[in-house]
Amino acid sequence: MSSSMATSIMPFMCADVTSPNLDISPDSVDFIFSNCLLMHLSDKEVENVADRMVKWLTVGGFLFLRESSSHQPVL
Numbered sequence: 001m002s003s004s005m006a007t008s009i010m011p012f013m014c015a016d017v018t019s020p021n022l023d024i025s026p027d028s029v030d031f032i033f034s035n036c037l038l039m040h041l042s043d044k045e046v047e048n049v050a051d052r053m054v055k056w057l058t059v060g061g062f063l064f065l066r067e068s069s070s071h072q073p074v075l
Contacts (some may be wrong), residue, residue: 017049033064045062 010031015022018041019036032053038046053063 013038017052018045022052024052024056027058030058030061031064032057032062033066035066036068038065039067 017037034053038049041049057063
C-alpha cells in the first residue's frame with residue numbers, strides 16, 4: 001500500500017433493523033450492506049426498514065441490497 005493512501009477502519013454492525021430500539025443517527029452511515037434480509041420481512045417491515053436505511057445514509061452513501069433470486073417450488 002502506498003504511503004499516500006489514506007487508511008481507515010470500517011465499523012461493522014450486526015443488528016435487528018426492525019427493532020425500534022436500534023438507534024442510528026440520520027446521515028451517519030456511508031455504506032449499508034444487507035444480505036438476504038428483505039425476503040424474510042413483511043411488506044410493511046420492508047417499507048419501514050428501507051425508509052430508515054435511506055435516512056441513515058450520508059449524502060453520497062451506498063446502500064447495497066443482496067437478495068436470493070432463486071425460487072424453489074414447494075412440493
